[in-house]
Amino acid sequence: MTAVQSGTSLLSNASIVRCRLILGMVLIISSAGAVIPEGEHQGEAVRVFSRPSITERSIIDAHCHFVDCAQDSDGMDALLTAMDAANVSHCVIFGLPVVVRQDSRGNNQPGYADSAKAYITDLRLARAVDALKPGQRERCLPFICGFNPTDPNAVGHIRRMLAWYPGLWRGIGEILTRHDQLDPTAGTEEARANHPALDPVYVFAASNGMPVWIHSNAGRAGSEEPVYYNELRDAVERHPGTRFVWCHGGYSREAPIADITTMLDDLLSTCPNVWIDLSWTVYDDCVAPDGIPDEEWVALIERYSDRFLIGSDVTGRFDGYADEIRKYDALLRELSADAAERIGSGNLWDVLSTDSIQ
Numbered sequence: 001m002t003a004v005q006s007g008t009s010l011l012s013n014a015s016i017v018r019c020r021l022i023l024g025m026v027l028i029i030s031s032a033g034a035v036i037p038e039g040e041h042q043g044e045a046v047r048v049f050s051r052p053s054i055t056e057r058s059i060i061d062a063h064c065h066f067v068d069c070a071q072d073s074d075g076m077d078a079l080l081t082a083m084d085a086a087n088v089s090h091c092v093i094f095g096l097p098v099v100v101r102q103d104s105r106g107n108n109q110p111g112y113a114d115s116a117k118a119y120i121t122d123l124r125l126a127r128a129v130d131a132l133k134p135g136q137r138e139r140c141l142p143f144i145c146g147f148n149p150t151d152p153n154a155v156g157h158i159r160r161m162l163a164w165y166p167g168l169w170r171g172i173g174e175i176l177t178r179h180d181q182l183d184p185t186a187g188t189e190e191a192r193a194n195h196p197a198l199d200p201v202y203v204f205a206a207s208n209g210m211p212v213w214i215h216s217n218a219g220r221a222g223s224e225e226p227v228y229y230n231e232l233r234d235a236v237e238r239h240p241g242t243r244f245v246w247c248h249g250g251y252s253r254e255a256p257i258a259d260i261t262t263m264l265d266d267l268l269s270t271c272p273n274v275w276i277d278l279s280w281t282v283y284d285d286c287v288a289p290d291g292i293p294d295e296e297w298v299a300l301i302e303r304y305s306d307r308f309l310i311g312s313d314v315t316g317r318f319d320g321y322a323d324e325i326r327k328y329d330a331l332l333r334e335l336s337a338d339a340a341e342r343i344g345s346g347n348l349w350d351v352l353s354t355d356s357i358q
Contacts, residue, residue, distance in 0.1 A: 056087070056326070056329050056332075057087070057332070057340070057341075057344055058087050058088070058089045058344075058345065059087065059088055059089070059310065059325070059328070059332075059344040059345055060088065060089060060090045060091070060092075060310075060344065060345045060348045061083070061088050061090070061091040061092065061310075061311050061312050061325050062092045062245070062277060062279075062309035062310060062311040062348050063092060063174070063213070063247065063277050063279040063280075063309070063310075063311025063312065063313050064079075064091050064092060064093050064094070064311060064312050064313070064314055065093070065094050065095065065096050065174075065313070065314065065315040065316060066079070066093050066094065066095055066124070066125050066128065066316060067095050067096050067121060067124060067125070067315070067316045068096065068315040068316035068317065069096055069098060069099065069100040069315065070099065070100065071095070071096070071099060071118075071120065071121060071124065072316055073124075073128075073316040073317075074316060074317055074318050074319075075128070076128045076129070076131070076132060076136075076140075078318045079091070079093075079318050079321075080132075080136060080139070081318075082318040082319075082321035082322065083139065083321070085321075085322050086321060086322040086325050086326055087326075088325055089139065089345070090138075090139050090140070090141060090345075090348070091139060091140055091141065092141045092143060092170070092171070092213070092311070092348065093125065093129075093140050093141060093142050093143070094125070094142075094143045094145045094173060094174050094213070095118070095121025095122055095124060095125045095145055095146055096118065096121055096145070096315065096316075097118045097121060097145045097146050097147060097148075097149075097174075097175070097176055098118050098176060099118050118146045118147075119146045119147065119157060120146065121145065121146040122144050122145065122146040122157075122161050123146075125142055126142065126161070126164070126165045126168060129142050129168065130165065130168065141170040141171070141352070142168060142169055142170060143169065143170060143171040143172060143173050143174070143213060144157075144158050144161045144162075144169050144171075144172050144173075145172070145173055145174055145175060145176075148191075148197075149175050149176065149177055149191040149195060149197060149198055149201075150189050150190075150191050150195055150197050151197055152196075152197045152200075154197055154198070154200070154201055155200040155201050155204050158172060158201065158204060159204075162208075169210070170210070170352060171205075171210045171211045171212065171213065171352070172201065172205050172210050172211070172212045172213070173211075173212055173213025173214060173245070173247075174213045174214070174215050174247055175198070175201075175212065175213065175214045175215065176191065176215050177191040177192050177193050177195070177214065177215060177216040177231075178190070178191065178192060178193075178215075178216050178217040178220075178228055178231075179215055179217060179252075192216070192228070192231045193214055193216040193228075193231045193232040193234070193235045194231045194232075194234040194235040194238070198235065199238075199239075202235065202239040202242045203239070203242075205242050205243075206239060206241040206242040206243075211242075211243035211244070211245060211351050211352060212242060212243065212244050212245070213245045213247055213277065214232070214235075214244060214245070214246060214247060215247040215248065216228065216231060216232045216246065216247075216250060217250055217251075217252050217254075217255045218232070218249075218250030218251065218255065218257050218260075218263065219250070219252075219255035219256075219257050220255055221254040221255055222254070222255075223255060224256060224257060224258035225257075225258070226250065226257050226260075226263050228250075229250065229263060232244075232246060232250065232267075233267060233271070236267075236271045236273060236274050237271065239273075240273055241273070242273060243273055243274075243275070243351055244273060244274045244275070245274070245275045245276070245277050245309060245351060246267075246274055246275070246276055246277065247277045247279065247280070248277060248278075248279060248280045248281065248282045249264055249276045249277070249278070249282050250263070251280075251281060251282035251285070251286060252280075252281055253281050253285065256285070260282075260286060261296055261297060261300050264276060264300065265300060265303075265304075268304045268307050274307075275307050275308065275309055275347065275351055276304075276307060276308050276309070277308075277309045277310075277311055278308055278309065278310050278311070278328075278331075279310065279311035279312065279313040280313045283310075283327070283328070283331075287301075287331060288327070288330055288331055291327065291330050292330070293330055293331050293334045298331070298334050298335065301331070301335065301339065301343065302335055302336065302339050305335070305336075305338065305339035305342050305343060306342055306346075306347055306350065307347070308342075308343050308347065309343065309347055309348055309351070310325070310328045310331075310343060310344065311325075312324040312325040328343075328344070331343075332344055
């Protein structure tokens with residue numbers, strides 16, 4: 001046998017092995033829905049096939065925090081690298097409008113945050129985005145959030161940021177009002193979506209074509225009743241020219257609304273100037289518990305496919321970014337192609353458009 005013939009024979013044998021491996025993978029994948037026998041690799045197999053792929057359609061992250069509650073961050077290079085790995089084209093990015101206080105040993109004090117120290121958060125974000133190269137900068141959509149929502153002078157901070165960084169800002173938020181653990185008012189009066197101090201902010205937003213992202217729990221801790229829902233609804237109805245994105249649909253684990261889909265159906269059917277952000281616990285607990293989309297939620301999202309957004313809601317640390325943003329692939333696969341495109345990317349551009357309110 002010549003050297004060429006020997007090489008050809010070896011190549012054929014290798015090809016046969018590869019074909020057998022590929023055929024085996026196909027058989028495994030086709031039976032992924034079947035019951036897997038018990039064994040030492042059972043858990044590993046389930047994890048592999050239940051994880052969303054990051055090679056699917058390009059999407060937009062509509063909710064990302066550049067810093068954590070200590071105002072620290074992995075940095076813009078780390079975020080852009082994570083976005084590339086997760087096939088995310090653009091990112092709505094905020095600072096955090098609170099700083100969690102620490103005790104004398106350097107430990108965070110749960111439930112105690114101070115907004116008075118958070119004005120710097122917008123400056124840090126602005127400097128980071130402003131330093132990016134052309135092509136990178138356009139992928140980041142920065143918002144202004146570093147103000148106390150009970151401060152009548154909050155709108156003055158927004159005006160300052162626009163004056164100092166003209167042409168940079170795309171919106172306002174995430175405004176923190178009723179929240180499980182982060183009290184943005186540091187023990188003074190309660191922040192709420194319809195607080196009088198926010199009226200000038202909403203008016204300014206409408207006048208300047210800036211949408212508003214707002215966190216406002218619909219319920220109080222330990223209750224399943226949406227006792228605070230009307231605060232958000234009141235703000236939305238009194239400012240029909242302002243585009244609101246209700247972060248997490250008002251849901252949290254400490255205030256798990258019992259019939260949240262009915263509440264959101266009511267809001268979306270009557271208020272054309274509000275969108276719902278599916279990030280944080282509402283997705284994991286309600287929309288797709290254990291990574292499996294709920295049929296009632298899929299029907300609601302399909303019905304209002306032009307009114308939902310998705311986001312990572314990471315806070316300054318981007319090592320787990322791909323898992324947090326690509327988990328939505330499980331939902332997108334259950335929707336029609338048009339609805340998946342809207343929720344994955346198209347709706348964000350509509351919210352940013354001044355022509356988006358019908």
